[in-house]
Amino acid sequence: MIRVQLPAHLRTLARVNGEVHLDIHGVVTQRAVLDALEQRFPMLEGTMRDHVTLKRRPFVRFFACEQDLSDDSPDAPLPDAVAAGTEPYLVIGAIAGG
Amino acid sequence: MSGVRVLAGTRKGAFVLTSDGKRQKWDIAGPFFAGWEIYHMKGSPADPSRLYVSQSTGWYGQQIQRSKDGGKTWEPVGNKFVYDGVPGTHKWYDGSPHPWEFKRVWHMEPSLTDPDTVYAGVEDAALFRTTDGGQTWQELSGLRGHDTGQNWQPGAGGLCLHTIILDPTNANRIVIAISAAGAFRSDDAGKTWKPINRGLHSQYIPDPTAEVGHCVHHVAMHPSRPNVLFMQKHWDVMRSDDAGDNWTEVSGNLPTDFGFAIDVHAHEPDTIYVVPIKSDSEHFPMEGKLQVYRSRTGGNDWEALTNGLPQQDCYVNVLRDAMAVDSLDECGVYFGTTGGQIYASPDSGDHWTAIAQNLPSVLSVEVQTLQ
Numbered sequence: 001m002i003r004v005q006l007p008a009h010l011r012t013l014a015r016v017n018g019e020v021h022l023d024i025h026g027v028v029t030q031r032a033v034l035d036a037l038e039q040r041f042p043m044l045e046g047t048m049r050d051h052v053t054l055k056r057r058p059f060v061r062f063f064a065c066e067q068d069l070s071d072d073s074p075d076a077p078l079p080d081a082v083a084a085g086t087e088p089y090l091v092i093g094a095i096a097g098g
Numbered sequence: 099m100s101g102v103r104v105l106a107g108t109r110k111g112a113f114v115l116t117s118d119g120k121r122q123k124w125d126i127a128g129p130f131f132a133g134w135e136i137y138h139m140k141g142s143p144a145d146p147s148r149l150y151v152s153q154s155t156g157w158y159g160q161q162i163q164r165s166k167d168g169g170k171t172w173e174p175v176g177n178k179f180v181y182d183g184v185p186g187t188h189k190w191y192d193g194s195p196h197p198w199e200f201k202r203v204w205h206m207e208p209s210l211t212d213p214d215t216v217y218a219g220v221e222d223a224a225l226f227r228t229t230d231g232g233q234t235w236q237e238l239s240g241l242r243g244h245d246t247g248q249n250w251q252p253g254a255g256g257l258c259l260h261t262i263i264l265d266p267t268n269a270n271r272i273v274i275a276i277s278a279a280g281a282f283r284s285d286d287a288g289k290t291w292k293p294i295n296r297g298l299h300s301q302y303i304p305d306p307t308a309e310v311g312h313c314v315h316h317v318a319m320h321p322s323r324p325n326v327l328f329m330q331k332h333w334d335v336m337r338s339d340d341a342g343d344n345w346t347e348v349s350g351n352l353p354t355d356f357g358f359a360i361d362v363h364a365h366e367p368d369t370i371y372v373v374p375i376k377s378d379s380e381h382f383p384m385e386g387k388l389q390v391y392r393s394r395t396g397g398n399d400w401e402a403l404t405n406g407l408p409q410q411d412c413y414v415n416v417l418r419d420a421m422a423v424d425s426l427d428e429c430g431v432y433f434g435t436t437g438g439q440i441y442a443s444p445d446s447g448d449h450w451t452a453i454a455q456n457l458p459s460v461l462s463v464e465v466q467t468l469q
Contacts (some may be wrong), residue, residue, distance in 0.1 A: 043161070043177075045177070047161075057157070057158070060157065093158070
């Protein structure tokens with residue numbers, strides 16, 4: 001089980017409280033997590049990465065295990081602790097203006 | 099019992115204000131979609147319970163929300179706005195080629211006859227349409243593909259398609275406006291387009307009478323007379339009597355002809371409203387006095403409407419989509435300010451009251467007249 005923590009606005013949009021739990025088969029990568037997240041919550045498509053290019057939106061970051069994974073390859077395996085569900089995968093809205 | 103529903107989009111959420119036909123007591127519901135920018139929300143003329151909202155932020159991009167019960171409940175629908183084909187480039191501020199990039203939906207225009215069909219004007223300027231209630235969106239790419247498209251340049255607020263007018267007498271006719279490309283018209287339901295900017299004069303472009311490049315701020319039409327269009331341009335208030343083929347200036351005795359909003363009285367096609375703004379760099383009323391100007395002659399002769407509006411120390415702006423009218427027997431006029439006020443007049447502009455005073459900065463105001 002993968003644990004995902006969404007920022008408040010995306011929790012509201014997806015109508016979830018607290019963490020989202022996902023089951024992912026195979027290698028646990030950022031792409032696999034985001035694909036599974038968007039499949040379960042279609043309204044999140046386009047909110048974290050571009051619809052077409054799948055590039056991360058500029059003001060969204062991805063953290064886990066006290067590391068900033070935002071610019072890592074989307075196909076790189078996530079840390080074992082994320083894959084094991086002992087640490088969450090964090091989607092972060094950047095602190096910027098507004 | 100008749101009533102009115104005011105749909106206000108703000109920098110930090112949407113608000114719905116309701117009143118009965120007297121328009122004296124108002125209930126304010128919201129904020130809906132708190133924290134998000136609501137550039138526009140509008141109801142379907144074919145089904146007033148059907149509302150569409152453009153919701154966006156710089157963080158999480160674009161959402162479209164739909165209500166089927168007049169705003170009591172909402173559901174996110176499709177938010178995938180992808181340009182048709184290879185997008186190509188338009189001109190950037192410095193004149194260099196710049197790829198078309200979707201940023202947000204500025205304006206939503208529901209079909210006059212089908213609640214599932216909606217047009218969306220977006221930045222970078224393009225026109226999209228849904229025919230399935232917002233689930234999927236397709237670009238009407240003949241507009242952006244116009245010969246002049248590669249030369250369009252953004253205004254200060256971006257290259258935005260902000261105005262969409264559907265002709266109630268001709269389903270094939272659509273008028274749109276883009277800052278800072280100008281106005282365009284389609285007579286074949288959006289397949290092909292032609293610039294309709296003849297008569298506009300803009301000193302801030304190299305050729306003041308160029309075919310495109312004019313910073314049109316808003317265009318308004320009375321449904322009983324669709325060939326007559328009124329335009330608030332960057333500077334100048336303009337009028338066309340031939341569906342945009344030719345324009346003449348009707349600024350007349352306005353104290354300044356800069357502004358953003360313009361609208362037409364619901365029952366008097368020659369009664370129009372603007373909110374003069376001091377200048378292109380000073381986006382507030384003249385002398386700190388918030389004044390709506392009304393012409394009952396289709397332009398040129400204007401009168402200041404001030405009763406109930408602040409007449410000192412007022413330095414707010416009224417944005418292009420932040421004015422609307424209702425269609426009750428005595429036409430109501432409404433506008434919102436960047437200071438978070440919404441003013442309403444139940445008597446065609448003679449008397450004004452603030453029906454909301456402390457909202458976030460108001461981006462858009464639309465009104466539904468409910469029977």
